[in-house]
Amino acid sequence: MSDAGRNAMQFRDPARAARMAALLERVVGEIGREPVSVMHVCGSHEQAIARFGLRAIFPRALEVIMGPGCPVCVTDMPEIDEAVALAEDGIRIATYGDMLRVPGTARSLADTQAAGAKVDVVYSVTQAQQLAAKLDEELVFFASGFETTAVATAAVLLGSPPPNFSILSAHKYIPPVMEIVAEMPDTRVEGFLAAGHAATITGSAIFERFVERHQIPVVVAGFEPLDILAGLAKLVELVRDRRPEVANMYPRCVTREGNRRAQEVLWKVFRPVGGRWRGIAHVPNGNLRLRDEFTRFDARRRFKIDVSRLWDYAPPSLAHSCICGDIMAGIASPSSCPLFGRQCVPDNPVGACMVSTEGTCRIWHQYGGQLDLRDKDERA
């Protein structure tokens, strides 16, 4: 086994996990009310929770809500429309596979591709750039992802990408959306589990101002089962002790300052602007757009994108019943959606949450549709 493999296995020790789960149970018990509600904001956290069956051992009184942790899912319809309109104008689009089936107002990129448009699936921005170098035509990379992925996009633009290469940025920035969720009038969130990989870039310090403003603790956690259990145990301790603080439970990767070099690269290329996140709200500073110095690589300024022709369209009736928005805002779970697992499946998704492998509905579907085995097991 590789060193990386051995290291990962250290954080998959069931005996230590059982002790951690007992600690979690005890602390939640000491809080003495229910539910105690915390939110994670990362699809990879939900993936790990689902894969290892952790919901079955969470304390009954602990509610772990899935937040807006999937960059593909929160890509708004107008952003998809921009890519669709470009593709319909004959411009070649390269993007991540997950983005293909995300519904736009009238069509998805996959629909457009089926109708003959040039859409390529790539696995990285680097691959998109290499593709552009081989082509005699314009190539637009439809870029999605949170700050972690945005750094990779930025690094390519700071290199010397080919002149026929440009970016349609749908990149999103996580910290501002936590403010939105914390300020929602009916929010139940008492603490946040922050994504370890994003924090390797931003550093844990990024959450300090948030904690001060909202008096809600934030714990940075990794993605192995022990990381998640330890992160949750720390989080409920902070809730119990009424200590709104930032705690870094992923110190093997995350520092307080983060990766300075990556931050420089990110902010040299991108600036935060306000914009809608699908299903959530307008998020001030939640979208990453190219700075003026990079205008020549900005597809929005390089091409005239006319999305208005996509608006004369009645959305399919099923879309009215989709509750992806509520799921991403953390106020509903897939099991309360009438379409989930019936009309809405990965092969034929109605909402964006069923499209991406980071989407809550897709994850729940992948792991059997019902993630919380606590209730039934006790009755059994």
Add this chain to the structure above:
Amino acid sequence: MSALRIAPDAKVMLKHGAGGRAMRELIRQVFIGDAQPPADGGIGLAAMDDGAAIRAGDQWLVMTTDSYVIKPAFFPGGDIGRLAVSGTVNDLSMMGATEIAALTCAVIIEEGFARADLERITASISAACAEAGTAIVTGDTKVMGRGEIDGIVLNTAGVAFTRRVVGDCGLRAGDKVIVTGTIGDHGLAVMARRHCLDLDGELLSDVAPLNGLVRRAIEAGGEELIAMKDPTRGGLASTLHEMAQKSNVGIVLEGPRVPISASVQAAAELLGIDPMHAANEGKAVIAVRPGAEERVLAAVRSHPYGRHAAVIGTCVSERPGFVILDTGFGRRLLTEPEGELLPRIC
């Protein structure tokens, strides 16, 4: 559970051949229709078992057929010839018929296929037959134009006699589930070769005829050996689901006890594939009454193909038709693969 009713204008998709729920629905709706079970108490199409059983005097004639398409035709640990013999021998063995009377072999070849490759395949067929103690007694050869078929397709059918037919249902709460060795080897070896991953050498298909191993299991388990099934397409996950659904029991699977080799585990993590969804071609899942598991396990382990066998699960009355995976950390439902397994590359 909602039935996946297939609309009359629908098309057959790859997922309908992937061994999961979509395939079973297609077979049920299109091929079985209202076919009735045989009047002699035998096993027919409607049972959707590994093969059929027809009464022949005081014995049962067991028969099965299977077609083999695999890309590439030669893969680490085996080839399409060994696969075609093993697959059919194993289907008969899973019904308790371990003395294989004879096999047939039909082959459809694409114009331009290398004769040397064909000879390698037939040599492999002969070797696998010798190992299983049987022979090909009749066959058929067709050649199709270039592009009309992809390389080579084999079909084998097999017949065997047995005094006791073992089905793939009849499990009760408390019964124990055994797997005869490491899982996912075939699926991951073929996938790694197909996607040119540099993991070859460590990953080998487990393709093998299992009648010898199964004979020992049946001798040890006797009437307490209840059901058998080979976890081919759809992997261990689909096999356990089928057993749970047909028997109307839940199965609690102890994840950490499921034997998985380190190289399969590593390749599976890399490709984003669950080894429980990956195909096996030399493994059996055996259900026994409680108390018989150690006896059967010891018999299976005494066979070279069964060295890594383990008791992996228990049948329960809760959640009939479902498989509950105890991950060692917590519990969740195990799902069946949907459609072709596609590696994640990122």
